[in-house]
Amino acid sequence: MKRYIFLVLILFSRNLQAADLKAVMEQANKAYTSQDFSKARELYEQILGAGKESAILYFNLGNACFKQNDHIKAILYYERAKRLAPQNEDIDFNLKIANQFVVDNIEQLPRPFFSRWWGNLADHSSADGWAKSSMLFFILFLVLLGSYFFSRSLRIRKLAFYASVFAGAVVVISFLLAARQYNCIKDRSSALIQCPRVTVKSAPSSTGTDLFLIHEGLKVKITDQLEKWREIELADGNKGWVTDSCLVRI
Amino acid sequence: MLKKIVLYIGFLVTGLQVCGQETRLEMSAPNAVSAGDQFRLTFNINQKGENLTLPDLSNFDVLMGPSYSSSTSIQIINGKTSQSSEYSYTYILRAKQEGTFNIRPGSIEVNGKIYQSNSLTIQVVKGQPQTQASQQSGQQAEDENADIQSATVSHSEMFIRLELSKQQVFKGQQIIATVKLYANPNMPLAGFEEVNLPTYEGFYTQDIDIPQQINFKREVYHDKIYQVGVLKKTVIFPQQTGAITIKPFSITVLVQQRVRQRSFFDDFFAGVQTARAKLTSDPVTVSVRDLPSPPAGFSGGVGDFKLTSELSQNEVTTNDAVTLKLNISGTGNIRLIQSPKLNLAGDFEVYDPNATDNVKATDGGLSGTKTIEYLFQPRYEGTYKIPSIQFVWFNPSTGQYQNQSTQEYELKVLKGTGNQSAEVIRSVRKQDVQLIGQDIRFINQDEISLKSKGYSFYGSPLFWLVYLLGSVAFAVFFVVYRKKLAENANIALVRNKKANRVARKHLKTAAVYLSKQQSEAFYDSVLKAFWGYLSDKLSIPVADLKRETAIEGLEARNVEPGLIQEFLSILDQCEFIRFAPAGGNVAMQEMYDKAEGVISKMEKQIKR
Secondary structure (H helix, E strand, C coil): CHHHHHHHHHHHCCCCCHHHHHHHHHHHHHHHHCCCHHHHHHHHHHHHHCCEECHHHHHHHHHHHHHCCCHHHHHHHHHHHHHHCCCCHHHHHHHHHHHCCCCCCCCCCCCCHHHHHHHHHHCCCCHHHHHHHHHHHHHHHHHHHHHHHHCCCHHHHHHHHHHHHHHHHHHHHHHHHHHHHHHHHHCCCEEEECCCEEEEECCCCCCCCEEEEEECCCEEEEEEEECCEEEEECCCCCEEEEEHHHEEEC | CHHHHHHHHHHHHHHHHHHHCCCCEEEECCCEEECCCEEEEEEEECCCCEEEECCCCCCEEEEEEEEEEEEEEEEEECCEEEEEEEEEEEEEEEECCCEEEEECCCEEEECCEEEECCCEEEEEECCCCCHHHHHHHHHHHHHHCHHHCECCCCCCCEEEEEEECCCEEECCCCEEEEEEEEECCCCCEEEEEEEECCCCCCEEEEEECCCCCCCEEEEEECCEEEEEEEEEEEEEEECCCEEEEECCCEEEEEEEEECCCCCCCCCCHHHEEEEEEEEECCCEEEEEECCCCCCCCEEEEEEEEEEEEEECCCEEECCCCEEEEEEEEEEECHHHCCCCCCCCCCCEEECCCEEEEEEEEECCEEEEEEEEEEEEEECCCEEEEECCCEEEEEECCCCEEEEEECCCEEEEEECCCCCHHHHHHHHCCCCCCCCCCCCCCCCCCCCCCCEECCCCCCCCHHHHHHHHHHHHHHHHHHHHHHHHHHHHHHHHHHHHHHHHHHHHHHHHHHHHHHHCCCHHHHHHHHHHHHHHHHHHHHCCCHHHCCHHHHHHHHHHCCCCHHHHHHHHHHHHHHHHHHHCCCCCHHHHHHHHHHHHHHHHHHHHHCCC
């Protein structure tokens, strides 16, 4: 009974306040803990429907989908969670398990080492995390610069100089990393295949030559589009055209 | 004399020995006869007796008897004499009717004592058709091809059979398989050739020792009397389930046959010749049921077992070997039992258990003991519990699994003298964590901060504002602070430069008061001139300037102590005169000159 009242409440109040959303979140977590996954999923989706998002929300929703054996949706939500919190190890772990249900085994093309290192470094935090650290170090940099200019002691001035150079470098690097992560979030070119089986065509028309067959849950990159056709690129570098209806953007 | 006594004693002893022999009355008869046939019932006794009392023989006709015979043998071995006598009474009986009859013990009186014999069971079957006739016909057929010396014997005359103790068993349950040769009692057997005993395919086998000499016994089979010889006895354990067929096996028996003389001139002794008869058995099928689903720790044992255990020591030093001995005894497939597991804590170096078995195959099946020795070395001192070992086996007679556990032992380990650490490093064994299942990680239940979709702090106005405001604030602070710093620097410099002039100005006003003879105002001006001068020179605000701070400031600027003393005396004098006006014009003029001198000297000595 209590549950229905709650659901009705949610349905009728479109503009939920943040505090209400938190209560819904708690309710959903409770439902998940008591193994009521369908209810948990419903509640998590309510929060998403209110136009809010968070890495934890996507992660929990992905878990609820996984427990209902909706592995494709689970992968989708994990991927979305990962975009917001690339540093979270739990998301990676669950995504790896969910990806075991994907039929296709694609070998990743190797990336050059600097690109890998840069990516790994960037994935230690989210865009906002890097932005905040860049900001803090900027303030620290200004303070150090000020003490360099106005300190009377020679030792303090020397120290402040080197420290400010370091802080400046950190500001620049974390700013660049924040920019990279931000672009990753804004970049909507990643997508999942949502049709059980898709034949990838060589041209954006149904008469094009069949190139290869892929299955649901595979992560692809959209590189071009023409009307309802999208050119996709697999992790191993293969390219082809599929219809929009088979893709869901991460 | 002594010798004689010894001799008598010797005689007595031998006499006693004879008397000491146990008196036994033994009754013997064939255990199977056919009705109407004659047979012998014999009583044997090793002492001379009298008044033999026959048991009730109403089921038999006593045709003759008793016929009495005796034999005595005396043996002298290495001067020792032993004597044995055998007396026998024989009756010839005839069975009246079919059936199984029990003959109660007979008795005999020996030296006034009555001894009883054993009892007997005789099975009487229907009278046999005259076997002689069939033999004759066989012989006639034989005559034609006597050269190849082979005989065909009808199945009822002689056959071989595999006898199994059970034919419905569980997998692993023991069966006693006996290979038996059945032959007509009148058929003389000479020997065997080409003995192909059964190969028990699908079975684990263990032979039972039987005497080399085949002992024929009478036995009734399908209402006929046969002489039966046991050729082989084996304990077999089925290792498969389902119907297992033991393939037929064959044996060639040499039979002595009497050959009718073809003519009067034939050799008289050639009347008997040996013929070969090949016998083949029927296949035998055993139906084997699988065991019910085994519980954890099932050792594979099927049978009836008992478990005992023993710990070699209860108190040891580290790195001493300790043995836990496990004894499994009973009947069943002892050899096939796997050693149960001993789960010791990681503080022990455990070696593979050593199992030995001592098994005997008898008519009752395979029985014996299996000894399993668990050897282990404790590494650290302390008191440990040796956990109990569970042994699980299947009991086919109840059709259920049984288990028995050994007791728990307590082992006290004292510190040994050996190099412990080295020992430990050598024997550290790492084991991978076993993954049992895989599942996703649990949901994150932290307090969450929800934000609008697509919102990012990076690139938000607030983010840029922080940079902008930070830079602007820094620039403003930089400019303002710098300006103020420059101003401060100028004021100090100007005051320093002007100090002398200001002092002289004050002195001038003092000079005016001197000319007007206003002593109080004069001394006031002199003091003002000094304090103002020092305040400017030492960059100390007038309010903070005192005697002590002034001295400190002057000393810090390396002013000569003599000058400081002079300055202090002027200060003292001025203040003294201010409160106690005295002296005249001359003193005032003197003070004025002195003050002027001190200031000009200070001006020279205070370095900037």
